[in-house]
Amino acid sequence: MKHYFNLFTWLPLIFFIHSINLNPTHSLTIPRLSPFQEKTLHDIATLVSNDPKDVETFYYKQVLDHFNYNPESYNTFNQRYLINFKYWGGANSSAPIFVYFGPEQPIDGSPKSIGFMVEKAPTFKALLVYIEHRYYGKSVPFGSREEAFKNANTLGYFNSAQALADYAEVIIDIKKTLHAQNSPVVLIGGSYGGMLASWFRLKYPHLAIGALASSAPILYFDDITSPNAYFDVVSRDFKEVSETCYETILNSWSEIDKVASQPNGLSILSQRFNTCRPLNHSFELSEDLESMYTSAAQYNHPPDYPVTVICSGIDKASFGNNILDKIYSGVVAYKGNGTCKVNNPKNISETDVGWRWQTCSEMVMPFAIGNDTMFQPSPFDLKRFVERCKKKYGVSPRPHWITTYYGGHDIKRVLQKFGSNIIFSNGLKDPYSSAGVLHDLSKSLVAVPTINDINSIAGSHCLDILPSKESDPKWLIEQRNKEVKIIQEWIAQYYIDLGALHGSPKFQNN
């Protein structure tokens, strides 16, 4: 079966894709780039928690275009940010400010989901700030989401450079308002937000003393990382858990196609997989399965370890012993009993809509599937990708812009003597870690990957910044402790530098 690449995986937009494809086939997912699964959000047992009443909402009058001076660029919109003052040591003691960069979603859930900040706030006496990314949540220009997302004329301002400039303006404003000029700012971000945090530290070193960039695949652009890398890791994750599970999945795709091509094939598949709606194409099944596997690998966190859950299901084969029975057994193990499993009408989230634009403009991450995975091979076709984006938005992506503006090629040589104070943390089972910084670039541009024991790796997408749990394994606790220690060193050094420059002992480490 011929595969091709679909940039709008988890969206009904696949219909759009297929409508321009004369020979509709199974279309592949761009793996979701989000700091957490919905599931994780509702599965929180923090030691210290952001009490909703401690979190105040503010709005900053943000300029529409920082890089232009035409009249339209002066339009403003209200950018939302949240502050928790509870743990802050205050401006007088130059206590630190932790700033979380909202990624491709509304900021509402962040105080709860980014457990690292609130849990570590007492130790640092830190002010907690969460800034929403433009075009998400309540931080939408042009008066309404409808207007803002109308077409490329209004969407054009929706990009990372503008977002970083927004963050800069808000940080400056907060420090000014709180008379906290001497308070060091430490950035925290995960996934796309982690990219933004690391890029901000590199572009605006005067506004933040360091950044914790969790699971930031800053090298998944241009030709820096193999386009196959993501699915290679997904496959490796599964293989490590169970070779038989891996083989079953590998063999399932042709089996699905075989059944689908039979008379009543789609109906048989619909029944076997307990679909929410009857399948019209076999790719509707294949995509859901792919999406489940990639999601399980990306968020393969303790204590449940979704990859293990799926593979246990597949290997146990509770629903029968042929290939599709086994796969279905895996689906049930992962999704539970009771409800339908596949081909569920999807709710389109803000992330879906926003990230679709972002990947179709600048965030062009080439995903492909190589020859040695549990999936069917699928190349990345940039030309086709560009054509589809152009058809959808009327403008072409700029696939080289990210590396032009932020770099990425030859990163070790470029940054080993340039820049400082970034933690690149990664869970090594997270497929996105394949494009993360996994080795120290210099003494202060450090990689903090999850290290389990001598022979194995662990860790999932953004796990270190999510809320801690009683059940957290040692390697995760150690990863977070290491991050805290490094941030403490940044801040201590900052106070020393500040004191030295001001020639006074006023700025003591608190």
Next chain:
Amino acid sequence: MKHYFNLFTWLPLIFFIHSINLNPTHSLTIPRLSPFQEKTLHDIATLVSNDPKDVETFYYKQVLDHFNYNPESYNTFNQRYLINFKYWGGANSSAPIFVYFGPEQPIDGSPKSIGFMVEKAPTFKALLVYIEHRYYGKSVPFGSREEAFKNANTLGYFNSAQALADYAEVIIDIKKTLHAQNSPVVLIGGSYGGMLASWFRLKYPHLAIGALASSAPILYFDDITSPNAYFDVVSRDFKEVSETCYETILNSWSEIDKVASQPNGLSILSQRFNTCRPLNHSFELSEDLESMYTSAAQYNHPPDYPVTVICSGIDKASFGNNILDKIYSGVVAYKGNGTCKVNNPKNISETDVGWRWQTCSEMVMPFAIGNDTMFQPSPFDLKRFVERCKKKYGVSPRPHWITTYYGGHDIKRVLQKFGSNIIFSNGLKDPYSSAGVLHDLSKSLVAVPTINDINSIAGSHCLDILPSKESDPKWLIEQRNKEVKIIQEWIAQYYIDLGALHGSPKFQNN
């Protein structure tokens, strides 16, 4: 007499200024920010020279707006750049590329005027590239200068962040076209171009290994440097040459006003100063004199030393012994005999027009005159400045943007552990050096100010990158040698790093 600040000094635009001022008075100049005087351009005696036939012209299809994705942002214009291949060691030996960032003027004259590049090219076997800044020379969007400068709608794209992104695109394209991926790029810029060079090294470290930023007043923004600094240095320059000269100039302003207020006063002044046109206001005289003093100080280079020339004239008093006679004697000494001296209708240059927009949008450098100079005090009135710009262009300046985007406050603390490989060179008699980086920020962010002998300072605006002369004093030769040595070290280290990463001795220092 009440002073106020005029942002359009050397322009007929003063008429515009006065038209909105109910009580027209003498208006002060924003000192010209240009790497060289016209005079210097025609006064070249290089040891090695860019033969015009060695310089080839190219155009790059540049995108109008790098930070937007609306349809208009995809418009392109031809950006001009010049290359001299003569001295290049070639891509195979990874020989370096020197890139000069065109400042606020057409690039035509740069191969001749930026003597440092062509003179040092043989030593480095360097490719010489000169890239024109958008909206100058032939690098104008919207098809024509007329369209491009029509109003803020078309001018909006004319700013430093866009210019840096242009340079990034051109550098990437040149390296790709020449298969010179491993050739290190060293940036060279003077004045505004020097700011751009240092900012580019900070923002795009992946595209250039280092920058020589000559006379770059990157700290003349916001409240970092006293607004008085520029005129303080001008006055100090004069005082150091001659206290009596300084006193004469100091006393001349009230004398001019006194004469001007007499019956036929302006006519008397017109005669005394051999004006090109009869004076209508005394400020026409005062401004020309101020402009002469600031220009002399800024370009106070050997062997003629214009400040000394003027003061010798004033002190010798060849045209009479009263104050205005003495001042006129200074004017004649500086400008020579034969022609009219003051109130000459000015030709509006591209620099005049372009820089006016730039200062009215983002490059807001607050200039004032303090109480202890040879000029009359004049505060900087930001509010008024903003009003005037708004009246002229319909949009307001963003006076804090430069420090938001590029930093500047607390620069030593911010950069002492961040960034590398920038030379901040300054001539210490250049009034703009007051906002330059005059002390090392770190081991590799170094200041190379001109040092004469133990007790005196020397050096003028961008002198180090201008063509060398047989008459060059030792301190200037040493400054340039020091710069060469530092750049050689950058390149040597680069080859070591490259070799280490590629695990081969292929990349030797050449």
